[in-house]
Amino acid sequence: MKQKLLNLFLFLIISITSFAQVANQPNDYVVCDDDNDGFALFDLTYVDVQVLGSQSAEDYTITYHETQSDAINGINALYYLYVNNTDWLQIIYVRLEDNNTGSYDTTELSLVVNPTPIVTASTSLELCDDDADEIAVFDLTIKDAEITNGNTDWSVTYYETNADAQAQTNVITNPTAYTNNSVNGYGANPQTLFVVVTDINTGCLGFTTLTIRVLPNPTPSNTIPDLVLCDEINTGDEVEVFDLTVNELLIFNGEPGTSITYHVSESDAFSGSNSISDPTQFSNTVSPQTIYARVTNNTTGCFAVVDFDIYVDSLPDLNFESSYSFCVGDTLVIDSELSTLDYSFQWALNGNPIPDETQASLTVTQSGFYEVSVISLLGCGTTIILINVEEIVCTDSDDDGVIDSDEDINGNGDLEDDDTDDDGIPNYLDSDDDGDNVETIDEITLISGRSSNNTIHQFIDTDEDSIENYLDDDDDGDGILTIDEDYNNNGDPTDDDTNSNTIPDYLESSVALNVNQFSTIEFKLFPNPTKDEVSIQFNISQVETIKIKVYDVQGKRVNVSHNTDENRTILNTSHLSSGLYFVELQNGAIKSIQKLIKE
Incomplete structure (x- = not known):
C-alpha cells in the first residue's frame, strides 16, 4: 500500500513539472520617440505572443507590473496602453498565470524609447535657368548635410509625394541628377519634394520637405551694336581708348538689380574672372576685338553673357598701282576691294566726276588720269588716289596671251635675246616659253593670280617662287619638271590628274610620281x-x-x-x-x- 502511495506522489510531481507555466523572456520593446522627450506610448499586448511562446493564450492570463513584487503578488496590473515613467529605458515585470491552477511565472520586459530624427525643412535648392524653360538638373544630395545637420548616423532619401515618403515607396533613385517635373514643356517651378531621414542605428524616421526652384537668368539684349572709333592720327596701329559702357542701358534691358562686368574672353565671362578693371578706358589689343559682357542678378547670382565687337577705323588702304595699261579694244577693271557698306566712292576722269560711278570698282574703256575719292561712312576721313591709265596697241606675235612688250624678259628693249627655254626661239615668237609642254596661253589663264604693273595678263605663280608659271618649267616646285609630269605620256601634262581632285599634277606639289628623279643641287x-x-x-x-x-x-x-x-x-x-x-x-x-x- 505504501508503495502505491509513493508511486502516485511521484506521478503528480512529474505531471506538475511537465505542465507548469513558463513566462518566456521577450525581446526589448523598442519604439521611436516622436517628440524626443524620452517618453512614448507602449501597447503591452504587443509582447504577449513572445511571453506565451508555444503556450495557449486561452489557458493563461498575462499581466504587466511596474515592480517585481506587484508581479509576484498579482496586484497593480498596468493598463495595456502604457507610457513609460522613466525616460528612454524602463524595466517592467510580466506575470504569466495558469487560469486553471493559479500557478504563475514572471519575467522582465525592457521598454526602450529611441530618439527620432527631428528635422525641419531645409532652405530651398536653387539653380539658374540655362534656356528659359524652367527645367534644370539638380543634385539633391548637396542638401543632405544641411538636413541632417551633419549627423553621419542619419541617411536621407527623397520622394515626389508625401504618400510615397510615408510609405517609403517610389524613392527618387538618382538624387544626384534629378530633373524637376515638366508641365506643358516647362518645369514645375517651384517644386516641393518630400524627405525621409533615417537613423541608421535605430531605424527611426524623420520627415521634412525640400523646395527646388529654377531661377531666371537676366535677359540682356543680344543685339548690342559694335563700337567703332576713328584712328585719330591715322597711324595705322588700329589702337584707341574705348568706353565700353556706352551701351549699358541696352545691355541692362530695363532689368533692375543687375550688374555688368566686361571681359576679353568668353571663358572669363562665364567664370566671372579677370574682368576689365576700368571699362570706360579700355585700349583694344587687336581690331576688331570681341568684348564679352556678363550681366549678373545681384540677388541670385544668375547671369547671362552677350558680346559685341570694337574696332578702329582708319583711312582706307588702297593698293592701286600708280599706272595701268590695257589693250586697244579691251577694258580694264580697277577694283578698290572695299565694301560699300563701309565707304562711299566717287570716280573721276581728268578731274571731272564720272556720273553714276560710285561703286567700289570702275570698268575703264579709255585712257586718261583717273581718280577715286573714298570716304569712310564713319566720318574717319577721305582718301583720293590718282591713277594714270594708258590704252596701248598690244602686239602678240605668237598669240600666246603675253604681248610682245612683256616678253622682253631682261628689259633691254631687244626681244630677240629673250629665250627662257633655250630652244633657239625668242619668247615673243614661242608659244611655250619655258618649254614644259604646257602652252603659255594655258599658263596665264588660271583663275587665281594677281595683276602685275603694266602687264596685261594675270601673274600666275603656283609655287610662289616669284617666277611666273609660263616662265617656270617646274610650276608646283616639287622638283619634278612640268614636262616630266606627263604621266600618261600623251605629250600634254594638263590632262594628268592621278588623284582625281581636278587639279593637274603639274600644279600640285603633293603629287610627285617620278620620285626616283627627285634630287637637288646644294x-x-x-x-x-x-x-x-x-x-x-x-x-x-x-x-x-x-x-x-x-x-x-x-x-x-x-x-x-x-x-x-x-x-x-x-x-x-x-x-x-x-x-x-x-x-x-x-x-x-x-x-x-x-x-x-x-x-
Missing part, C-alpha cells in the same frame, strides 16, 4: 647680301654642266656674267639694282633656287 651663296659679286659653291664637281639663271622679283631674267673655277662660280652683280633676286641652278632635270639680296 649650293651656297656668299656673301649674301652682296654688293659687287657673289660666290657660288657647289656640292658636285661637274659644274660645267650646270646652267645658272638669275631672275628679279617680277620673274624676269636678268643678265649676269659669271666665271667658273673648279667647284666655285663668281657672279658679277655690280650692275644690278638693289633688291631681291633669285639664283636658279639647273643640272638636267634637277633644279634649285635660292634668294639673293643685292645691297
